[in-house]
Amino acid sequence: MHRASRTAIAFLLAILTSALVAGGAWAAPALVVVVGERSGAHEETVKAMRDALLPRLADADILILDARSVTKAAFNGSRVVVAVGSEAAKAVSTEALRQPVLHTLLPRESYEALAAPAGGGRNSAIYLDQPVRRQMALLAEALPDWGRVAILAGPNSQELVARLETAAREFQLLVAIERITSDRDIYPALQRLLGERAMLLAVPDSVIFNSFTIQNILLTSYRSRAPLVGFSAAYVRAGALLGLYSTPTQIGEQTADAVKDVLDGGALPPPQAPRAFEIGINQNVARSLGITLKPESEIAARMQRRETVPR
């Protein structure tokens, strides 16, 4: 009796220990991050997320997957999934996941084009698009003398342009809109738009504003001595006078906050625009156009105040 029971207990203990150990080894990461590419903006975003999550989550708790090699099994046991970029978003949305999914670093358009999650889990997004009011705030703060904003509306940006129009009126800015369907009509539309002094606001409609057309639009606006306001640092470098954008780091930090909330038991925040932003100024263009601007920090501070101060 002694020998048999001792053997049985030892056997059970062994199983438990191994189960515990194995279970410990197999403990699923709390956070799964799916990235579209292992470099550039995505990498920056993921790094910022990690850094922000660090006290809360260890590196071991974060699994980073490539969007191209996503499997259902990888998500087992995780509490929250983050998809970085449109590609990752697409990859993740095809998996029927139960846990909450946060899409980040993608345009609003892309997010809204995603199919509804099939697994029952909720999803949300932090998209790239800046709030329309912020854009108008920038125009009002940076170029207060101008008072008129010109917008080229393409086939993909009808709704956005409508919102921009509304926001512009709030800031007492005159709005001129030209609606075009293809890049062929850009020049005539610009001629019409920029006939009077106006600020040209770029919208992320790839039909109009893409790497092939940007050069000519810049040239045209330059020749009309109209400042172009772009939505990325690249625009500023290319020749836009001003640029309003959020860096991947800022987005990553914001994403980390949302993840923390979820891990703490809270719900996913609703789809939102980026909280933090940056302003870029091209001093050369400013000089060429003969425009003097307040320093960036000042403009940014004033814009920030507008946002936080309730109307």
Added chain:
Amino acid sequence: MKHWGIRARVMLVAVLPVLALAIVLTVFYTSTRVADHFETTTARGQAFARQLAAASEYAVFSGNTEAVRQLAASVLLEHDVVGVRVIDRNGETLVANGEFDHSLSSFTEPLANARVLQSEHTLRVIEPILASRLELDDGLSAVALSIGSPASLPLLGNVTLDISLTHLNEQRNALLSTGVGLALFMLLVSTALAAYMSRGVTGPIRQVARAVGRIGEGRFAERLPNIGGGSLRKLAQGVNEMAAQLAHANDDLNRQIADATAELRMRKEEAERATLAKSRFLAAASHDLRQPMHALGLFVAELAQHQHSAAAEKLVQRVAASAEAMEDLLDSLLDISKLDAGVLHPSVRAFPLMPAIERVMAVQRARAEARKIELKARATPFWITSDPILFERILGNLVSNAVRYTNDGRVLIACRQRGDRLRIEVRDSGVGIDADSQEIIFQEFVQLDNPERSRDKGLGLGLAIVHRLTELLGHGLSLRSRPGLGSVFAIEVPIASPVEDAATDDGARQPGDLAGTRVVLIDDDALAREATGSLLSSWKCEVTAASDLTELLAALKNCEPPHIIISDFRLQGPNNGLATIHALRKRFGADLPAALISGDTGADTLRLARNAGLPLLHKPVRPARLRALLNRLSDAG
């Protein structure tokens, strides 16, 4: 090429590779240069087109035709650009300056890719005007722009450049002509150079050829100097060795020839000596016999003139006959030696044949009758061309032989015409001659039926004389005979047309009257002198005889000049008969008739007499002959 000499071959070897190389290089480099030029032009055209496309991008984007036109105009300034056209994305022509080649297709829609078209005179370059791409290289822009990537091409329009190829064509032609000119020039230069340098090759070879030629002409001493090395040296050495061998062989041959010639000469001289010995023997023999014969004949002739008893008369006749027989024999020997000496000169003329035949028959008739054989001749009207005396001798000998060798039957002389010649046959039904002997019977002293060499049967010279005479006269001699069936000897003579008033001089003259003819007689032989003198006296001549000139002159001192001189040839003392006659003629007149008598039948004597123009009688002299001669001389004198 087979018939080319070494010079031509060397030239070909030297020139052909160079020519081939020149052609290949010219073609290659000309074509590559032409291609290069074309490529350059095309590249230039494309560069201009691209530049124009890039420069006019914004102008086309903004529809700024003026700017485009200015840009186009600047491109048109290039020397070979003849036409510039810019079309926008809808195919509308914004600018069209210059001239366009209508043979090339133009496009209504702008092309998205560059194209190059070519016609004979024009190169068309079409470049798309593309919106330049600005890399918005931050992630956000890329991300922001990644949705709905533009499906449409950033094609803003087309630039079309027409480039004239005239200049290029001119350049190409210039290149070609330069290339060809260069090739020809190189060909000429290389030909000249080859000609010059080939001398180094052909020179030695031709030297060898000339040397070989000279050796071939027989100059075996010819040698080549050392020329070049290797095969040339071997060739020269080989030629030299060949020449040495030839020289050696030639020397050998010459030596052999010399040896053979020396031997032949020796033999010939031997033969000549033999012949000469024979002639001398004949001459000596006949001469020694003649003196006594001469005297004998004369004495017998004189004896016959005296009265004798019947028995003595008979004896005298027999003696005379014997003497005559001996004289005949001696005559035959004389004839042979005359023929041998070659001093017999036939006097050929036309004469009737029949009289000669009759005379011969007359001579042989008695013998024929004695042997009881028939001697006949067929009458012939022909005249022939020959020497009458010699012909009679021939015929006489043949008939004589025929009679001698026929025991019974007959001897027939017949003639047959053969074209322009007459074949005279002497046929006998005698013993015949077998084939083996038909050659040798014509040799001297050969008698087939006279093993004991009886002098009754002659000396065996008859046919030898006939043979030589027929050869001398050019008459053909033939023999047909079979033992036991008789023989036919035939000679062929040319037929002559009868001549009027033919001199039938056969040498027989009527004896004239010699009475009172003063004859000088010189002979160192007392017997002969006496005999001759006595005979002459019997003919009523006045004879003055002496043994030499001195004596004669003394004897003639107080006499009247002589009419005729008869001198023996060989005289004692320093003078011979010729000199004596000469001296007498000097004394008594150059045209004094004279004659020589000699027992010497040698050729020299005959010649000397002939040269002096003096008749020569041989001892023994027949009295009739002497008389005839005297008559002739006195007639002439």
